[in-house]
Amino acid sequence: MIKLLPLIRHYLVYHRGKTVTLTICLTTALYLPLTVHSLVEMLQAEMVRRAEATPIVIGPEGSRFDLVLHALYFHTDAPGTIPRKAAAGVGDSGYAAAVPLFVRYRARGHPIVGTTLEYFPLRGLDIGRGHLPTLLGDCVVGWQVAQRLGLSPGDRLLSDPENVFDLGGAYPLDMRVTGILDPAHSPDDHAVFVDLKTAWIIEGIGHGHDDLDETADPESVLRTEEDRTVASPALRTHTRITPENLASFHFHGDPGEFPLTAILAFPHDPRSGTLLLGRYVGEESRLQALRPREVTEELLGMVVQLKRFFDFHHALMFAVVGLFVALVMLLSLRLRKREAETLFHLGCSRGTLFTLQAAELLILLTVSAVLAGAASWTTVQAARTWVQTLSG
Amino acid sequence: MSRRHHILLALSAVALGTAACREATVPDAPSAGRETLTVYTVNYPLQYFAERIGRDLVEVVFPAPGDVDPAEWRPDDETIRRYQQADLILLNGAGYARWTRHVSLPAGRQVDTAAGFPDQLLEVPDAVVHSHGDGDPHAHAGTAFTTWIDPLLALEHARAIKEAFRDRLPEHTAVFEQSFEALAGDLRALHGELEAAVARDPDRPLFASHPVYHYLEARYGLKLESFHWEPDEMPGESAWEAFERKRAEFPASWMLWEDQPLDETAALLAGRGVESIVFNPCSQPPATGDFLDVMRENASNLHRAFAPDDNAAAP
Numbered sequence: 071m072i073k074l075l076p077l078i079r080h081y082l083v084y085h086r087g088k089t090v091t092l093t094i095c096l097t098t099a100l101y102l103p104l105t106v107h108s109l110v111e112m113l114q115a116e117m118v119r120r121a122e123a124t125p126i127v128i129g130p131e132g133s134r135f136d137l138v139l140h141a142l143y144f145h146t147d148a149p150g151t152i153p154r155k156a157a158a159g160v161g162d163s164g165y166a167a168a169v170p171l172f173v174r175y176r177a178r179g180h181p182i183v184g185t186t187l188e189y190f191p192l193r194g195l196d197i198g199r200g201h202l203p204t205l206l207g208d209c210v211v212g213w214q215v216a217q218r219l220g221l222s223p224g225d226r227l228l229s230d231p232e233n234v235f236d237l238g239g240a241y242p243l244d245m246r247v248t249g250i251l252d253p254a255h256s257p258d259d260h261a262v263f264v265d266l267k268t269a270w271i272i273e274g275i276g277h278g279h280d281d282l283d284e285t286a287d288p289e290s291v292l293r294t295e296e297d298r299t300v301a302s303p304a305l306r307t308h309t310r311i312t313p314e315n316l317a318s319f320h321f322h323g324d325p326g327e328f329p330l331t332a333i334l335a336f337p338h339d340p341r342s343g344t345l346l347l348g349r350y351v352g353e354e355s356r357l358q359a360l361r362p363r364e365v366t367e368e369l370l371g372m373v374v375q376l377k378r379f380f381d382f383h384h385a386l387m388f389a390v391v392g393l394f395v396a397l398v399m400l401l402s403l404r405l406r407k408r409e410a411e412t413l414f415h416l417g418c419s420r421g422t423l424f425t426l427q428a429a430e431l432l433i434l435l436t437v438s439a440v441l442a443g444a445a446s447w448t449t450v451q452a453a454r455t456w457v458q459t460l461s462g
Numbered sequence: 463m464s465r466r467h468h469i470l471l472a473l474s475a476v477a478l479g480t481a482a483c484r485e486a487t488v489p490d491a492p493s494a495g496r497e498t499l500t501v502y503t504v505n506y507p508l509q510y511f512a513e514r515i516g517r518d519l520v521e522v523v524f525p526a527p528g529d530v531d532p533a534e535w536r537p538d539d540e541t542i543r544r545y546q547q548a549d550l551i552l553l554n555g556a557g558y559a560r561w562t563r564h565v566s567l568p569a570g571r572q573v574d575t576a577a578g579f580p581d582q583l584l585e586v587p588d589a590v591v592h593s594h595g596d597g598d599p600h601a602h603a604g605t606a607f608t609t610w611i612d613p614l615l616a617l618e619h620a621r622a623i624k625e626a627f628r629d630r631l632p633e634h635t636a637v638f639e640q641s642f643e644a645l646a647g648d649l650r651a652l653h654g655e656l657e658a659a660v661a662r663d664p665d666r667p668l669f670a671s672h673p674v675y676h677y678l679e680a681r682y683g684l685k686l687e688s689f690h691w692e693p694d695e696m697p698g699e700s701a702w703e704a705f706e707r708k709r710a711e712f713p714a715s716w717m718l719w720e721d722q723p724l725d726e727t728a729a730l731l732a733g734r735g736v737e738s739i740v741f742n743p744c745s746q747p748p749a750t751g752d753f754l755d756v757m758r759e760n761a762s763n764l765h766r767a768f769a770p771d772d773n774a775a776a777p
Binding site for chain 2: 161167168170186187188201202203204205206208265267316317319320
């Protein structure tokens, strides 16, 4: 066998076109299922990790998939809103710690997550540079946001207008970046975090403006009545919160009715979790409480047929490549018939001829397997952050 | 393709895995595993109550400088971050310390110590009402916040603090209950003193240099007319004219001050037949003694103001 190696090497090098073609075919046939399988495994692990890290999600009635995807990944719109007092109700129940979320707006395309300071330790998020928000209008940004937008503590970040054609709509808020989160390899890397009150200011529930009784601009006052001053639409509302105008910011309405899009509930123990879920069972409840892990599994169960399609696709492709390789080898044998006869006449046994052909194929398979493995490993490593961010 | 579809497609590539049954629960609070709590307050009375109830199980911090009114104080970033790291943040409620509305504090560690008596909170009259365009009218002024000068409301503040301590350090419930009962006894005694003082002449009118005595007025049925005078500032000419007009229709012979007024102001008042007495709300730590000492002195001063003999000071 060893003595045949120089002969095999010379043959493979001389017919390099055929060698390269076969290697690419075999490498591709091995690379695709190997890589997809690894990515699927990683996706599955990361999705389960994110879902398990969020024991219960509470939100408005509607699509439970929308609610869970919204609360975990901030991608989809929530089915609706629920009042702030619902979060207080969770906390007051004594069963769980509640972390409210209000996610409706974006800054340079990244979701603005209005929440409370409890979110950060519960998600295991650490501040890499700077500090957590302290004042209204402050934000901390995920690591990827900072990388993409080149942000540092002290920089400013403008929220996106809800509708660029709605000139009378809510003004974008010019936020102060107070901190950059360490990489978390999760959707949090792509989010901008603000205090709930800041999110409500972007929503338009809270605002700051000149004191109507002291404003020097007569156009700011529409009319003065006996018991009230009516501001005109020309009244300037602040779009940047500064220490000077901070005190002028205020909210309208009952704080208990201010909107949330979801509540993350972290039960004190499994029994408390079960009891908490029980509070939202029944027709009188206008809210739904979900276990994200179960919803995720349900979602996966609904699309498992597609996974089978992928498996079938890979098996088919592997078979086709196998047939192609067999065809090439058969054609090669026919082309090499005179060469084989010459070798036979030189005293080479038929067994040796078979060994020669088999060794060539084995070498090609080995080289292809090594290349496919290396390429697959490289792809998985390169995609790891993307996969973790998408699902983790 | 929407991001939702993007995720759904990604999900479609995922096999239905067998998820582990592990479930996340609440991570440890800052105080977990510790024997003491770090407590931040927004005024001195809450600090006093917390220290009395928590004894050596709590470290109570009230970080405002001594020369500012805590109601109007605005902490800097560094101080806010220290508040954020506290195990417990005691708020007075009733709209007190407006700065807390404009900062980020951990919701689960804040305790509104006035949450137990919303029906006893008093609205500030004469707030300017306005509206934006055709929107609903509203007012930014709201609730009177010097709640603790009423000893029975102070008792409710203390009760909320005790319950917050008990929830976080349940193994020390007996200590908290015992300390609270001692404090409650002192506050009830103080209430008795104030009640007895006013009972000497319940219809006697009083001036107040500043509108901070709403809860005292409500609890003891005081007849009060308030000005906007500061103890360390001499009232201007227009203020004196307003005073004279008010005096003509409201014959009070005593004025309550938050602190000792300027000698000149006190003399001018005395010349008009109005004596000055101090009823210090004690929102900042006193130079000597503690909250209860100051309140007892306030009660003693009030006792003097309601003495039948002193009524002769009126014109």
